[in-house]
Amino acid sequence: MLAEAPRLDQVVPDREPGENEAVTYRWISFTTDYGARDGFVASCHGVIARIAPDARVLDVTHLVPPQAVRTGAVLLARTVPYLPASVHLAVVDPGVGTARRGVVVETPRGHLVGPDNGLLMPAADALGGVVAAHELADARFRLPHVSATFHGRDIFAPAAAHISLGVPPAEFGPPAGELVRLPEPKLTVRPGELTAEVLTIDSFGNVQLAATSENLAEAGISGTATVRTGHSATDRRPDRDEHNRHSGHPPLSATVGRTFADVPAGETVLYPDSAGLLAVAVNLGSAAGALGLGDYISDSPQELTVTSSPTESFPGRTTANLTPNATPPFDARR
Numbered sequence: 240m241l242a243e244a245p246r247l248d249q250v251v252p253d254r255e256p257g258e259n260e261a262v263t264y265r266w267i268s269f270t271t272d273y274g275a276r277d278g279f280v281a282s283c284h285g286v287i288a289r290i291a292p293d294a295r296v297l298d299v300t301h302l303v304p305p306q307a308v309r310t311g312a313v314l315l316a317r318t319v320p321y322l323p324a325s326v327h328l329a330v331v332d333p334g335v336g337t338a339r340r341g342v343v344v345e346t347p348r349g350h351l352v353g354p355d356n357g358l359l360m361p362a363a364d365a366l367g368g369v370v371a372a373h374e375l376a377d378a379r380f381r382l383p384h385v386s387a388t389f390h391g392r393d394i395f396a397p398a399a400a401h402i403s404l405g406v407p408p409a410e411f412g413p414p415a416g417e418l419v420r421l422p423e424p425k426l427t428v429r430p431g432e433l434t435a436e437v438l439t440i441d442s443f444g445n446v447q448l449a450a451t452s453e454n455l456a457e458a459g460i461s462g463t464a465t466v467r468t469g470h471s472a473t474d475r476r477p478d479r480d481e482h483n484r485h486s487g488h489p490p491l492s493a494t495v496g497r498t499f500a501d502v503p504a505g506e507t508v509l510y511p512d513s514a515g516l517l518a519v520a521v522n523l524g525s526a527a528g529a530l531g532l533g534d535y536i537s538d539s540p541q542e543l544t545v546t547s548s549p550t551e552s553f554p555g556r557t558t559a560n561l562t563p564n565a566t567p568p569f570d571a572r573r
Contacts, residue, residue: 261406262405263403263404264325264326264349264350264403265323265324266294266295266297266324266326266403267287267291267296267325268296268299268319268325268326268327268328269298270298270299270301270303270315270329270330270331271283271300271301272304272305272306272311273330274301274302274305275301275302279389279392283328286382286392286397286400287396287399290397290400290404291400297322303331306333307331308331308356310331310439311331311358312358312360312421313439314439315329315358315361315362316365319365320365324348325349326350326351327352327359328353329362330354330395331356332390335388335389335390336390340374340375341353341394341395341398342354342373342415343372343398343402343411344369344371344415345369345370345371345408346370349366350402352375355419356419357419357421359418360419360420361421369418371409371414372408372418373408373409373411373413373415374413374414376413377412380397380406380410381394382397398411424436424449425449425542426449426454428457428458430458430459431458431546432458432460432544432546433460433545433546434543435450435454435517436449436541437532438516440532440533443520444527445518445526445527446518446526446532446543447516448517451517452511454517459547460495460545461547462494462548463492463494463495464492464495465491465493465546466492466493466507466544466545467490467491467543467546468530468532468541468542468544469542488529488530492507492548493507493509493519494506494509496508496509499520499522502522505521505522506522507520507522507526507529508520530543
């Protein structure tokens with residue numbers, strides 16, 4: 240029989256010395272789609288503070304687009320390598336209250352806590368890979384009353400706080416077995432053409448793609464290129480043709496470069512961003528706005544197609560202005 244649930248300000252039940260050696264953390268990082276309008280973030284902070292008052296919470300972002308699991312996964316994965324050893328609490332959870340599991344994932348450089356919906360796995364890879372994973376099943380490490388719609392406060396935040404105090408993941412529940420991974424982002428490379436899924440749009444309107452400089456070189460694109468929303472010109476499915484005809488935004492002429500100032504103000508540049516991925520920017524402007532992508536993306540995939548300009552691209556030519564050793568889309572290690 241399980242012990243009575245501890246009060247929020249109690250430490251977890253004692254363990255015998257040498258049993259499951261404790262790993263403690265000073266830091267808890269926190270990533271969500273909760274926004275800044277409501278008290279959701281503060282509620283989670285409060286739960287953590289009452290359980291682990293000495294833990295320091297480092298807010299990564301709470302402006303992940305609502306329910307955009309892939310965007311949250313990308314943002315988390317590209318941030319965690321630069322954080323101190325931490326418990327990484329992440330909640331972008333459109334399946335809250337359903338049969339989807341809550342999990343704690345152990346890696347060589349930290350623990351991750353959140354829903355088993357693919358959100359955590361890119362970050363786990365960036366931290367050295369999954370060592371072990373357990374379900375968050377033990378009621379001792381939850382709040383006494385669990386809402387069906389706020390597991391961030393009632394399950395995940397308490398779990399992160401207890402882990403920071405040294406509770407081994409195995410105490411939370413049974414091994415999780417296979418964890419959910421998101422599908423690989425879409426990427427198609429042909430001579431003179433690259434079509435890639437949009438991964439993120441940052442607050443400046445820069446558009447990050449699921450492609451690297453090597454992919455651009457593989458397509459033989461250099462110098463100047465054309466960037467448009469939608470799909471490859473060779474994809475003739477009727478629904479995609481309709482989208483391309485009625486997107487309402489003309490293609491952009493872009494220079495393949497290294498940084499924003501490689502083009503005049505208002506002009507477009509294709510460049511390797513700080514994560515080593517191909518991105519589209521308008522110098523002193525918004526590429527997302529110019530392309531009609533809006534301020535953020537949802538989990539409905541959006542794609543951009545980059546094609547070579549007839550006089551500027553030569554099949555097989557390398558793209559010297561781009562970083563030659565960019566990282567793959569979900570590997571945030573440098």
